[in-house]
Amino acid sequence: MLARMTDRTAPATKRRGRRADGPAPDRAALRATALAHLARFGTTRAGLEQVLARMVQRWARGAAEAGHPSDEIESQAATARALVADVVRDMADLGAVDDAAFAGSRARSLTRVGRSRRAVQAHLAARGVGEDVADAVLDDALGTRDGAGYETELAAALVFARKRRVGPFGPAGDHDDDGAFARRLRALEAMARAGFGRAVAEAALDMDPDEAEERIFRMKSI
Structure with a gap:
């Protein structure tokens, strides 16, 4: 019984490890998340920025839990956060997010x-x-x-x-x-x-x- 429980939990743990071990979200990942969110929910530019910022925060927490150096995490997170505004602007240019509408x-x-x-x-x-x-x-x-x-x-x-x-x-x-x-x-x-x-x-x-x-x-x- 214990062995079966361990087998079931192992894939999830492994998946979490891969996310933490990987790099911070890049422009493509942020854009994909933005499009997926906008396909389901109406929001504003500020709202979309919050969604993408939380994505970066989740990555940073996972990287910290995986034992990555804090300075390395902050450097990658800062780069990702800088991309958020660009992705939101892209979505606005596409008409996918429109505060007035x-x-x-x-x-x-x-x-x-x-x-x-x-x-x-x-x-x-x-x-x-x-x-x-x-x-x-x-x-x-x-x-x-x-x-x-x-x-x-x-x-x-x-x-x-x-x-x-x-x-x-x-x-x-x-x-x-x-x-x-x-x-x-x-x-x-x-x-x-x-x-x-x-x-x-x-x-x-x-x-x-x-x-x-x-x-x-x-x-x-x-």
């Missing part, structure tokens, strides 16, 4: 599930989308704040309210019982934490159920 797609999808414009901005910033790019994309994808953007924000707030079963989506007669005020206050607080302004939140909570459903339908149909 990523931001527009993500903004529309997040809005449709009830995320506020402020929450979308925070999400894009966390993914490495620059503020100027994000502002331009949000105006294009969701509308300007003082124009169509208000209608989009209101529809997103209605989606949020429907998920919470409040406002036009609350139980029948919800406005009439003694706890209605407290429930409304809790709903407003939740919407504020989600990034919706007071005026939008109140408009969503006060809307007729049929109109609310129609606004959500229109927003999701665009």
Whole structure:
């Protein structure tokens, strides 16, 4: 039994050893990893840089565990890290990674599930989308704040309210019982934490159920 377990683990150990004993990722290896990642996931230039940087870090850890000299590891890792920016730039030149396209797609999808414009901005910033790019994309994808953007924000707030079963989506007669005020206050607080302004939140909570459903339908149909 012990012999069989040893036989099963030996190939994996050997494979790990080959990775650690090999050189740091070169341009071809980084490019292959970038293409494989982009084939499965949408991301930004910053996001792709993080993926490739982690690849180099994993190699460095494996090399250290295999007993390679630290100065040699750092030298090879530095060379690999310098290649990361070149590979990311290549992917951008090919159109495989596009911050504006990523931001527009993500903004529309997040809005449709009830995320506020402020929450979308925070999400894009966390993914490495620059503020100027994000502002331009949000105006294009969701509308300007003082124009169509208000209608989009209101529809997103209605989606949020429907998920919470409040406002036009609350139980029948919800406005009439003694706890209605407290429930409304809790709903407003939740919407504020989600990034919706007071005026939008109140408009969503006060809307007729049929109109609310129609606004959500229109927003999701665009």
